[in-house]
Amino acid sequence: MEQNDIAQILITEEELQARIKELAAEISQAYAGKEPLLVSVLKGSIVFMADLIRQLTVPHAIDFMATSSYGAATETSGVVRILKDLDEPIEGLDVLIVEDIIDSGNTLDYLRNLLLARNPASLRIVTLLSKPSRREVDVPVDWVGFEIPNKFVIGYGLDYGERYRNLPFIGVLKSEVYNPDDGPVET
Numbered sequence: 001m002e003q004n005d006i007a008q009i010l011i012t013e014e015e016l017q018a019r020i021k022e023l024a025a026e027i028s029q030a031y032a033g034k035e036p037l038l039v040s041v042l043k044g045s046i047v048f049m050a051d052l053i054r055q056l057t058v059p060h061a062i063d064f065m066a067t068s069s070y071g072a073a074t075e076t077s078g079v080v081r082i083l084k085d086l087d088e089p090i091e092g093l094d095v096l097i098v099e100d101i102i103d104s105g106n107t108l109d110y111l112r113n114l115l116l117a118r119n120p121a122s123l124r125i126v127t128l129l130s131k132p133s134r135r136e137v138d139v140p141v142d143w144v145g146f147e148i149p150n151k152f153v154i155g156y157g158l159d160y161g162e163r164y165r166n167l168p169f170i171g172v173l174k175s176e177v178y179n180p181d182d183g184p185v186e187t
C-alpha cells in the first residue's frame with residue numbers, strides 16, 4: 001500500500017486546494033482582458049495544472065511540454081532534454097509556464113530561454129513548489145505555491161520511479177523506500 005511508504009505529510013490536500021485558489025485568483029487578475037496559454041511541464045505538473053485551470057476565471061488555452069527527468073534517481077543530473085514540444089507557435093502569446101517543483105532551477109531556466117526565443121508577448125512562471133536551498137540557477141518565478149525544505153517529495157503529480165503521483169497530498173517518502181538497507185520494506 002503506497003500510503004504506508006509515506007514518512008510525513010508536508011502539505012495536506014486542504015492546504016494545497018486553498019493555496020491553488022489563491023494562486024488562481026492572482027493569476028486571473030494578472031491576465032485580466034487577456035487569454036493566456038498555460039504550458040504544463042509533463043508529467044509532474046498535470047495534477048496542479050488540472051486543479052489550477054478549474055479555478056481560473058480568465059479564458060485560456062493549454063499545451064504541454066515534456067523534458068527529460070530524473071528517472072528513478074532523486075538527484076538532478078543538470079541535463080535537460082526536450083521529449084515533447086508545444087503543438088503550436090507561441091509568438092505574440094501571453095505564456096504561463098506551469099511547473100510542479102523548482103529544485104536546481106536547470107529545467108525551468110532551459111525552458112524559459114527556449115520559449116523566450118520564440119517571441120511570446122510575455123512569459124511568466126508559476127510553480128507549485130520550490131526548494132530555494134537547492135537553487136543552482138536563479139530563475140525569475142512569478143508565483144510560488146509553497147517553499148519547502150530540501151527533501152525529496154512525492155504526491156500530487158510528483159513521482160518516485162513513476163509512482164505516488166496519485167496521492168492527493170505532498171509527502172516525504174520513508175528512507176527505506178530509497179534505501180533497502182534502512183529497514184524492512186513492505187511490498
Ligand code: IMP
Nearest residue numbers: 044076102103104105106107152153158
Ligand atoms: P530542476 O531542474 O533541478 O529544477 O528539477 C526540476 C524537476 O525535477 C521537476 O520538474 C521534477 O520533475 C523533478 N524533481 C525535483 N525535485 C523533486 C522532488 O522532490 N520530488 C519529485 N520530483 C522532483
Ligand code: MG
Nearest residue numbers: 044069070159
Ligand atoms: Mg519527475
